[in-house]
């Protein structure tokens with residue numbers, strides 16, 4: 001009937017209720033906003049420990065209301081499973097989420113589901129679009145990669161060789177003294193800027209952001225207007241991501257692309273991908289912003305599919321995994337589908 005999702009890999013303490021029959025997702029989030037600089041793992045974990053219990057209680061209240069409205073027995077559990085983001089992410093944050101999820105699963109005596117956060121970014125796009133076998137560009141804070149389903153797993157076709165794409169943009173904005181998160185500020189300033197040339201680094205299917213970030217900081221220090229550097233950054237970084245996404249579509253012969261991750265909220269990136277897809281006759285799906293940035297809705301939706309496939313965890317096997325890669329996940333919920 002309904003699944004509770006809990007997310008907390010880095011900045012978003014979030015809980016969601018997914019109503020399977022109506023496909024309705026209710027998300028309750030409490031973001032961590034650093035006072036200065038970027039995300040400090042210890043401060044982020046302190047935020048999680050304060051915010052997770054309250055977003056979870058609010059979500060449980062929502063589940064109770066749904067159960068009452070559906071005429072369910074108030075003595076029955078209002079949820080049928082608890083799904084949590086098991087990784088990748090910041091270890092201290094993940095441990096709090098894992099502890100909360102185990103406690104709630106035990107309290108209601110329902111199964112526990114450990115969800116890979118990056119696969120959840122992909123699956124929410126597949127779920128909302130109805131696409132069968134899309135390629136996925138995950139453009140998030142701490143990650144950047146292109147995935148496609150093959151032989152029972154989501155394979156990483158291309159990825160960053162250094163930092164995640166959002167973190168790279170945030171490093172530049174910290175350098176110019178802007179508060180976190182920097183991505184939306186790069187987007188608004190780029191609208192006023194003239195393009196400047198910055199290093200474009202794609203090697204095969206992989207890309208790198210460290211050289212371009214050093215060059216962008218240097219341009220700014222040399223007096224180039226910050227709007228122009230932002231424009232150059234967007235054009236260069238997003239062209240790299242678009243090139244690799246296009247090559248992935250071409251290599252796999254697929255004609256569906258979904259976007260995932262917080263940087264996916266950027267309209268210039270969406271525009272470049274849309275143009276590329278139009279030119280090659282492919283379909284693009286961009287999930288709503290609430291499903292692009294970190295959120296527990298995507299954890300609950302994938303958690304429901306995993307639970308339905310019997311892919312649940314015993315509490316003693318439910319340790320978090322800060323380096324959990326998407327290609328480590330056996331895709332149990334798509335068994336029998338074409339590769």
Ligand code: ATP
Pocket residue numbers: 009010011088089117139140141142143164165166167169170181182183184186187261262263264265266267292293294
């Ligand atoms: P991950 O999913 O890898 O754990 P994350 O936890 O950092 O990532 P996300 O919510 O996926 O979180 O992404 C946050 C990032 O998105 C931040 O780096 C932020 O600057 C960036 N971002 C948000 N909005 C925009 C935008 N409009 N343009 C560019 N970047 C953006």
